[in-house]
Amino acid sequence: MKISFPYMGNSHIAIGYWLEELGHEVIYPPVPSKKTLSLGVQHAPEFACLPFKILLGTYLEAIEAGADTLASSGGFGPCRAGYYGELHKRILHDLGHSVRLIILEPPLMAPFNFCKNIYNLVRPQSSWLNCYRKFRITWEKLRALDTAEDRLHQLRPYVLDRRALTQAYEKALDYIREARTMPQVREAVQAGLAGMESLPSDKSRNPLKIGLIGEIYVVLEPFANHDIEKILGDMGVLVHRSIFITNWTRDNALVNRERDIRSRAIPYLNQLVGGHGQNSVGEVVRYAEHGFDGVVQLAPFTCIPEIVAKSIMPAISADKGIPVLTLFLDEQTGRAGIETRLEAFVDLLQQRRSQREVS
Amino acid sequence: MGTTWPGQGKGVIAVRVGVPRTLSYFSFYPLWKALFEGVGAEVVVSPPSNKELMDAGVRETVNDACVPIKLYHGHVEALKDKVDILFLPRLVSLDGKVTLCPKFLGLPDMVRYSIAGLPELIDLRLDLKKGRHELYRFLYRVGRRFTGNRARIAAAIRAARYNIQRYRKLLLQGLTPEEAFSLLENGHAANRREKGAGIKLAVLGYPYALYDDYVSVRLLEKLRLQGVDVVTPDMVAEPALRRMGKSLPKNLFWYYSNRVVWACLYYLRDYSVDGIIHVTAFGCGPDAMTNKLIELEAKHSRQVPFMTVTIDEHTGEAGVETRVEAFVDLLKRKKGLL
Numbered sequence: 001m002k003i004s005f006p007y008m009g010n011s012h013i014a015i016g017y018w019l020e021e022l023g024h025e026v027i028y029p030p031v032p033s034k035k036t037l038s039l040g041v042q043h044a045p046e047f048a049c050l051p052f053k054i055l056l057g058t059y060l061e062a063i064e065a066g067a068d069t070l071a072s073s074g075g076f077g078p079c080r081a082g083y084y085g086e087l088h089k090r091i092l093h094d095l096g097h098s099v100r101l102i103i104l105e106p107p108l109m110a111p112f113n114f115c116k117n118i119y120n121l122v123r124p125q126s127s128w129l130n131c132y133r134k135f136r137i138t139w140e141k142l143r144a145l146d147t148a149e150d151r152l153h154q155l156r157p158y159v160l161d162r163r164a165l166t167q168a169y170e171k172a173l174d175y176i177r178e179a180r181t182m183p184q185v186r187e188a189v190q191a192g193l194a195g196m197e198s199l200p201s202d203k204s205r206n207p208l209k210i211g212l213i214g215e216i217y218v219v220l221e222p223f224a225n226h227d228i229e230k231i232l233g234d235m236g237v238l239v240h241r242s243i244f245i246t247n248w249t250r251d252n253a254l255v256n257r258e259r260d261i262r263s264r265a266i267p268y269l270n271q272l273v274g275g276h277g278q279n280s281v282g283e284v285v286r287y288a289e290h291g292f293d294g295v296v297q298l299a300p301f302t303c304i305p306e307i308v309a310k311s312i313m314p315a316i317s318a319d320k321g322i323p324v325l326t327l328f329l330d331e332q333t334g335r336a337g338i339e340t341r342l343e344a345f346v347d348l349l350q351q352r353r354s355q356r357e358v359s
Numbered sequence: 360m361g362t363t364w365p366g367q368g369k370g371v372i373a374v375r376v377g378v379p380r381t382l383s384y385f386s387f388y389p390l391w392k393a394l395f396e397g398v399g400a401e402v403v404v405s406p407p408s409n410k411e412l413m414d415a416g417v418r419e420t421v422n423d424a425c426v427p428i429k430l431y432h433g434h435v436e437a438l439k440d441k442v443d444i445l446f447l448p449r450l451v452s453l454d455g456k457v458t459l460c461p462k463f464l465g466l467p468d469m470v471r472y473s474i475a476g477l478p479e480l481i482d483l484r485l486d487l488k489k490g491r492h493e494l495y496r497f498l499y500r501v502g503r504r505f506t507g508n509r510a511r512i513a514a515a516i517r518a519a520r521y522n523i524q525r526y527r528k529l530l531l532q533g534l535t536p537e538e539a540f541s542l543l544e545n546g547h548a549a550n551r552r553e554k555g556a557g558i559k560l561a562v563l564g565y566p567y568a569l570y571d572d573y574v575s576v577r578l579l580e581k582l583r584l585q586g587v588d589v590v591t592p593d594m595v596a597e598p599a600l601r602r603m604g605k606s607l608p609k610n611l612f613w614y615y616s617n618r619v620v621w622a623c624l625y626y627l628r629d630y631s632v633d634g635i636i637h638v639t640a641f642g643c644g645p646d647a648m649t650n651k652l653i654e655l656e657a658k659h660s661r662q663v664p665f666m667t668v669t670i671d672e673h674t675g676e677a678g679v680e681t682r683v684e685a686f687v688d689l690l691k692r693k694k695g696l697l
Contacts, residue, residue, distance in 0.1 A: 044651075045647040045648070045650055045651040046647070047641075047642060047643065047644070047646065047647035048647040048648070048651075049644075049647075052647075076612060077457065077458065077611075077612025077613070078458045078459075078460070078461045078464065078612050078613065079461070080612075080644055080645065080647065080648055082612060083609070083611060083612065083648050086608065086609045087648055087651060087652065090651075090652070090655050091651070091655075094655055094658070094659075268468065268472075269465060269468050270468075271449060271451070271464050271465060271468070271484070272464070273461040273464045273465045274458075274461045274464075274612075275461070277461060277465065301423070302423070302642055302644050302647065303644070304460060304461040304462055304644040304645075305461050305465075307421060307423045307424055307462065308461055308462060308464070308465030308468070308469055309465075310421050310423065311420065311421040311424070311465075311468075311469040311472060311473055312465075312468055312469065312472045314472065315472040328423055
């Protein structure tokens with residue numbers, strides 16, 4: 001089976017490893033680019049959100065590279081993303097590509113379907129024991145990737161040479177990619193983190209702290225958000241991201257552990273609205289409580305849950321005294337536009353802070 | 360429980376309840392109306408959608424919202440000073456299986472934080488996923504806000520449910536909501552239309568887009584004037600719709616979208632329509648999925664001509680009219696009527 005799957009942040013390093021260990025030939029499509037997006041835009045419905053278009057473009061590029069099977073995630077709403085797999089399949093078949101799509105539905109909602117798809121993925125070439133062993137390593141790798149990335153953004157405002165930090169981070173990613181066993185993965189993280197932390201840094205700085213919230217795909221995928229974490233980090237801002245792939249998967253697919261965030265959202269939005277709508281509301285409240293200077297909300301254009309969240313933001317902003325900048329991203333969004341708006345936002349936060357210090 | 364009002368229950372001054380004339384209005388107005396009147400409230404409906412309401416809505420809403428949501432804010436704006444209490448229920452699930460569009464789910468909160476100076480709100484949750492009797496409980500809770508008299512609420516609920524059943528039957532017979540409302544109210548129908556001798560078109564879309572003459576720029580009326588026999592999702596019986604739902608590998612997650620898709624399948628299956636028009640609002644999230652899905656269904660099943668009409672706050676009547684006229688002419692020519 002020549003299998004391929006969409007990119008989301010760095011997760012392909014771990015997921016690709018798992019699929020290779022299951023005995024599949026993994027096709028890595030080109031990293032999402034302008035070309036991917038325009039391919040997607042060409043065939044996607046006009047008002048589908050940015051992730052839909054990037055994914056469709058990636059699938060088309062993967063098919064061009066020879067993939068005959070595509071794996072993706074499903075869902076049961078009310079966010080649209082749950083239907084993407086089904087619609088992607090129909091569009092691809094309509095274009096005359098006879099690919100197979102394996103859509104992993106959430107195991108709690110559709111256990112039978114999930115088992116069937118896992119069976120299709122695993123059994124052709126691998127044993128269940130092998131699958132289990134490799135999955136543990138994969139999960140460890142995903143966690144390692146998240147740890148490394150989190151540390152990168154925590155360190156960026158402090159280090160003196162940011163380019164060296166990026167290089168150290170890429171080296172850490174390589175270590176994790178190369179690791180083959182559990183101890184190796186752990187060793188790789190340690191080595192990677194040590195490499196990043198050993199760089200000379202100025203701990204006396206007191207950077208602005210900005211929380212990053214919004215829809216999971218555009219928050220995680222640097223191509224979709226124009227690498228916003230790096231832009232902010234280079235401005236000397238400490239960015240804290242609310243979503244990482246491992247904590248999100250654990251909290252949503254297996255057990256429900258988001259009560260904490262939900263309880264904070266309830267005074268403003270006492271209803272699940274799908275996607276990350278309610279989380280976004282709760283997280284702004286949490287960031288305000290933790291003394292952050294501001295919050296940036298990222299969402300794809302026409303994302304319904306985030307629109308609901310956005311219309312509530314002004315009230316939270318006023319109540320809790322935390323500025324929120326909402327950026328809706330689509331295929332027309334340019335990097336320069338984002339940079340300008342972020343610069344202005346950061347300037348405002350800086351002024352706000354100095355005014356507070358004076359008074 | 361319910362707040363007391365001056366003159367409550369004595370029939371002196373009735374509490375005025377505001378119901379916006381959009382979104383769920385077209386599906387449920389007879390239910391709300393009979394209920395409120397049964398418990399002694401006076402129902403105030405906002406004026407039919409117009410430019411003024413639209414502009415008010417655009418001013419108040421986040422710019423990324425879709426047209427119907429903006430319009431809804433406009434209706435609330437128009438009602439808020441004229442009523443004592445505003446009825447903005449949080450409709451979560453109407454069939455016990457799927458939810459409505461996320462914007463419906465967050466609607467009371469969106470309105471509350473966007474518009475200042477609102478009167479008291481009834482934003483109770485209607486979620487039929489909780490069980491079969493949830494509708495009764497919901498109506499009872501609404502009733503309790505007006506009167507403590509249980510027997511009176513029960514009678515109001517009976518009347519309301521009877522009313523909505525009659526209304527749905529009338530829709531199945533091919534009446535538009537406004538015709539059905541006047542029939543329920545005055546007991547006589549507006550003059551019945553004769554069946555068009557020409558072509559039959561399925562006009563698919565959400566009730567609040569199709570039947571609101573301002574939003575749809577009087578599309579249904581225009582089609583009828585051209586001798587087109589128009590059918591809508593509300594003219595398909597519930598069991599037939601559900602049967603169609605079973606034939607899809609995976610259904611959508613939104614009540615109204617599912618009805619559109621199922622109705623499309625129904626009309627394609629029984630070979631009765633000459634074409635399909637999908638009416639969708641600019642920026643409608645669920646419709647991005649729905650539209651593509653039914654477009655592909657229409658294309659694959661037997662090449663039925665398909666057209667999408669997208670409506671936004673700037674839609675000019677002439678533009679839509681031209682496109683629809685061309686589409687109808689095309690179908691007529693295909694059938695040998697021109």
